[in-house]
Amino acid sequence: MNLPYAPSRIEAVEREVPVNKALLLGLYRQMLAIRRIEEASAKAYAQGKIGGFLHLGIGQEAVCVGAVGALRPEDYVVATYREHGHAYAKGMTARSILAELYGKKTGCSKGLGGSMHLFDAEKNFLGGYGIVGGHVPLAAGVAYKCKYLGEKRVTLCFFGDGAANIGGFFEGVALAALWKLPIVFICENNLYSMGTPLYRSLSVEDVSMKALAFGIARDRFDGEDVLRVRARLAEAVERARETCEPTLIEVRTYRFRGHSMSDPGQYRTKDEVEEWKKRDPLSIARRRLVEEADADEGELRQIELGVKAELEDAIRFADESPPADEYLPFTIKE
């Protein structure tokens, strides 16, 4: 019997994506804003203004910005607890994100969710989940709804390399493959799950190979060039939208800081971190803008000043907003 397997790509080809200046300027601005949100969060955490867990995505910005950049506003994003950048890329404001982190009433989840539970139904950003891999079947459910209602909307589901070993991941991908759902699964492989390196958690080095078990399309590439991420995601997003074929994508990336604010990161060497910092997605985008798109310093400075003003406003907003209402889950309203 011939099974109707979707075509698989196995080669990790690094196709060059030519620079489109206007596009790259926009993506660079988003990455810079996300970097500044993360830095402001780290500072606020040290000042005791943010409680609970805080996972930063510094170093990984090109993945969320490039991937979400391939979507339409009506498409959905479902993500992990390291999701501040994904939320911002999906159109949520620095104000609503920071206020949420600060536990303020004006935050996107009314200050009751915190860093791991950003959510904005209007922007089609459906979380922010703390259970590793637990959101993968939820994302498949969102994609099922879109197909069932005949909507041409794509769901993009982010997760880490650690989640690729979790039961929920296999269940979610299996159902998406079986029911041919319009979804793209994207593994942000930052080489560690907490302090556990890849080789101690994954039996195969290539996460995208797991697509073979389900007969779906796959892709894998390095994630430091935001234009490459966007172009490669665009292929998978179109496949999902036009033919309802899911894709499993692995993007290699790296977080420059610890797993969370409480992680001193002693499981990796300084040299390793420094080596990855040479592939900082922001520096790469900036360099490409100057060298390949004739962007001048003045233009870039304007962007940087705009981001600075946006962040100052958001920090002030979060600081001055009222605290969240007390959460009373068991109160029965008369």
Ligand SMILES: Cc1ncc(C[n+]2csc(CCOP(=O)(O)OP(=O)(O)O)c2C)c(N)n1
């Ligand atoms: C089901 C479950 N097991 C364990 C944890 C504790 N935990 C939180 S984050 C994490 C590591 C996950 O790593 P990865 O999926 O690679 O994502 P990354 O943090 O690198 O973005 C673990 C084990 C959890 N939150 N949920």
Ligand SMILES: [Mg+2]
């Ligand atoms: Mg990881």
